[in-house]
Amino acid sequence: xxxxxxxxxxxxxxxxxxxxxxxxxxxxxxxxxxxxxxxxxxxxxxxxxxxxxxxxxxxxxxxxxxxxxxxxxxxxxxxxxxxxxxxxxxxxxxxxxxxxxxxxxxxxxxxxxxxxxxxxxxxxxxxxxxxxxxxxxxxxxxxxxxxxxxxxxxxxxxxxxxxxxxxxxxxxxxxxxxxxxxxxxxxxxxxxxxxxxxxxxxxxxxxxxxxxxxxxxxxxxxxxxxxxxxxxxxxxxxxxxxxxxxxxxxxxxxxxxxxxxxxxxxxxxxxxxxxxxxxxxxxxxxxxxxxxxxxxxxxxxxxxxxxxxxxxxxxxxxxxxxxxxxxxxxxxxxxxxxxxxxxxxxxxxxxxxxxxxxxxxxxxxx
Amino acid sequence: xxxxxxxxxxxxxxxxxxxxxxxxxxxxxxxxxxxxxxxxxxxxxxxxxxxxxxxxxxxxxxxxxxxxxxxxxxxxxxxxxxxxxxxxxxxxxxxxxxxxxxxxxxxxxxxxxxxxxxxxxxxxxxxxxxxxxxxxxxxxxxxxxxxxxxxxxxxxxxxxxxxxxxxxxxxxxxxxxxxxxxxxxxxxxxxxxxxxxxxxxxxxxxxxxxxxxxxxxxxxxxxxxxxxxxxxxxxxxxxxxxxxxxxxxxxxxxxxxxxxxxxxxxxxxxxxx
Numbered sequence: 183x184x185x186x187x188x189x190x191x192x193x194x195x196x197x198x199x200x201x202x203x204x205x206x207x208x209x210x211x212x213x214x215x216x217x218x219x220x221x222x223x224x225x226x227x228x229x230x231x232x233x234x235x236x237x238x239x240x241x242x243x244x245x246x247x248x249x250x251x252x253x254x255x256x257x258x259x260x261x262x263x264x265x266x267x268x269x270x271x272x273x274x275x276x277x278x279x280x281x282x283x284x285x286x287x288x289x290x291x292x293x294x295x296x297x298x299x300x301x302x303x304x305x306x307x308x309x310x311x312x313x314x315x316x317x318x319x320x321x322x323x324x325x326x327x328x329x330x331x332x333x334x335x336x337x338x339x340x341x342x343x344x345x346x347x348x349x350x351x352x353x354x355x356x357x358x359x360x361x362x363x364x365x366x367x368x369x370x371x372x373x374x375x376x377x378x379x380x381x382x383x384x385x386x387x388x389x390x391x392x393x394x395x396x397x398x399x400x401x402x403x404x405x406x407x408x409x410x411x412x413x414x415x416x417x418x419x420x421x422x423x424x425x426x427x428x429x430x431x432x433x434x435x436x437x438x439x440x441x442x443x444x445x446x447x448x449x450x451x452x453x454x455x456x457x458x459x460x461x462x463x464x465x466x467x468x469x470x471x472x473x474x475x476x477x478x479x480x481x482x483x484x485x486x487x488x489x490x491x492x493x494x495x496x497x498x499x500x501x502x503x504x505x506x507x508x509x510x511x512x513x514x515x516x517x518x519x520x521x522x523x524x525x526x527x528x529x530x531x532x533x534x535x536x537x538x539x540x541x542x543x544x545x546x547x548x
Numbered sequence: 549x550x551x552x553x554x555x556x557x558x559x560x561x562x563x564x565x566x567x568x569x570x571x572x573x574x575x576x577x578x579x580x581x582x583x584x585x586x587x588x589x590x591x592x593x594x595x596x597x598x599x600x601x602x603x604x605x606x607x608x609x610x611x612x613x614x615x616x617x618x619x620x621x622x623x624x625x626x627x628x629x630x631x632x633x634x635x636x637x638x639x640x641x642x643x644x645x646x647x648x649x650x651x652x653x654x655x656x657x658x659x660x661x662x663x664x665x666x667x668x669x670x671x672x673x674x675x676x677x678x679x680x681x682x683x684x685x686x687x688x689x690x691x692x693x694x695x696x697x698x699x700x701x702x703x704x705x706x707x708x709x710x711x712x713x714x715x716x717x718x719x720x721x722x723x724x725x726x727x728x729x730x731x732x733x734x735x736x737x738x739x740x741x742x743x744x745x746x747x748x749x750x751x752x753x754x755x756x757x758x759x760x761x762x763x764x765x766x767x768x769x770x771x772x773x774x775x776x777x778x779x780x781x782x783x784x785x786x787x788x789x790x791x792x793x794x795x796x797x798x799x800x801x802x803x804x805x806x807x808x809x810x811x812x813x814x815x816x817x818x819x820x821x
Contacts, residue, residue, distance in 0.1 A: 233719055234719075235715050235718070235719070254718075255715075255718045255719045255721075256718060256719060256720060256721030256722065257721065260719060261719065261720075262715075262716065262719045264712040264715070264716055265712070266710065266712050268710065268712040268713050268715070268716035270713060270730075270731055270734075270735070271735060272734040272735060272737070281717070281720060281722075281730070282720035282721065284730075285717070285720055285721050285722045285726060286721060329720075333720050
């Protein structure tokens with residue numbers, strides 16, 4: 183088992199695009215690590231650079247404390263599952279799984295052993311003689327995983343492991359993947375553009391944009407305290423409310439014709455800020471409340487299953503708030519929105535970075 | 549139905565029949581003449597006999613020329629397939645400036661190499677190399693002529709092999725040779741089979757190259773010998789020629805049927821998994 187250390191890594195394509203741009207990253211031994219970002223953010227390039235399929239232009243990659251920056255992919259001790267699984271169509275499942283061993287000239291008897299054992303672990307019994315074309319998408323994915331595991335790499339790299347599965351199968355495979363990673367305890371890095379997938383699977387998430395790291399943290403930290411408005415926008419199935427506001431003296435911000443409590447100790451009074459608040463952290467009430475609050479009128483309610491997303495018009499600004507099912511107020515109802523100060527995040531208006539207050543640790547829960 | 553329509557249909561079918569007959573007559577001749585006691589240049593119901601077959605088998609050079617043909621064509625087909633596989637893999641995967649221009653240029657010039665235009669320089673070249681009157685020399689020239697088109701066709705098959713297959717094998721530690729042998733070539737097998745048959749058929753029917761480069765009659769392939777199948781008087785030997793023609797066509801048909809049933813004969817890439 184091994185950790186991955188990345189220092190000042192840059193991958194520049196011949197056309198001058200800096201797909202990965204000066205990245206520092208440490209993946210701990212046994213960690214399940216997600217690279218998350220929109221398409222074209224460089225996350226797949228980073229994964230391929232770790233694997234050695236793209237040459238690093240600057241910086242170093244270390245696996246298990248060994249510098250592998252200039253090492254051939256096959257000698258790095260990495261196993262990789264490709265987005266299209268890359269199963270060899272002319273080989274049976276068993277031949278596919280043991281191909282890494284065949285390359286190393288492991289005896290046929292040992293290979294057969296490994297094939298049946300690995301297939302057993304991944305519930306592929308009885309499919310060993312089939313060709314990949316005769317398998318379902320989920321089975322193909324498990325064969326690809328089995329092949330990666332059979333290669334006994336120190337590090338497992340997964341490129342969009344769930345994107346080729348249909349929606350229902352994806353949830354099943356997600357649970358399976360997380361359990362498998364826990365059981366094996368193998369250091370795993372996976373790439374995804376789906377924030378829900380990253381939040382569900384990973385121990386830690388690196389959110390990337392334009393080849394740069396935008397935030398690194400546990401799913402909880404990344405969700406509750408996005409380091410900047412880019413991450414705030416990207417994470418969460420309902421988009422975070424990002425509104426222009428102004429810091430007032432009494433530990434509050436004026437926003438959308440009302441005000442919200444906020445931790446303003448590190449922010450000068452009257453500073454123009456972007457106020458970020460997740461719809462999930464806003465409380466909607468119909469009666470009047472004491473303290474800072476937003477007042478507005480319900481415009482529309484969208485059913486999300488166990489909860490509804492209600493859009494409230496506060497002085498001309500639409501603000502989203504989630505409410506439990508069957509408590510949606512009808513459109514036109516005057517409502518009041520409140521939030522705890524710890525959930526109201528302040529970002530600078532120019533760079534969009536989080537204005538961190540010194541009196542609190544990142545990710546602390548209120 | 550209007551009369552004009554009927555007339556048009558009748559005219560159409562008459563035309564179809566004429567065209568069909570035009571193509572069918574040679575086929576009928578090759579099917580009937582070998583077994584006819586008195587074969588002529590026309591098609592008629594044969595007077596069944598195997599005398600012609602015996603005569604052909606006894607012919608001093610007929611069977612020998614078939615062996616020569618096989619020797620030359622198998623060498624050519626194998627060489628073309630092997631070299632085209634390596635070249636198309638390289639051209640498909642390595643970025644070279646002007647790669648496509650190079651391919652088109654080769655393709656254009658290939659028709660010159662085995663064509664009539666370059667025969668004199670090729671003859672001189674082979675003479676200098678001491679490869680005149682050598683079956684190997686003939687195979688070499690035909691390989692050179694067929695390679696550009698073979699590379700061009702095969703590159704399409706190799707292009708269709710997903711890059712992730714190779715990268716996957718690379719991550720597992722496979723060398724370039726192992727990747728080619730274990731992954732790329734097996735996946736591109738329909739293309740290799742097509743190229744091999746295509747090269748075989750092309751060299752099987754090639755008359756000009758062996759005609760110019762081979763001197764001794766015992767080294768001549770079937771395609772050249774056929775025009776020398778005359779009797780003592782100088783007229784066409786109608787007892788040996790039909791049987792020889794029939795035998796000459798068999799390898800090509802068998803090879804095509806074999807490849808078609810296994811891989812499907814096609815000139816484009818793509819993977820059926």
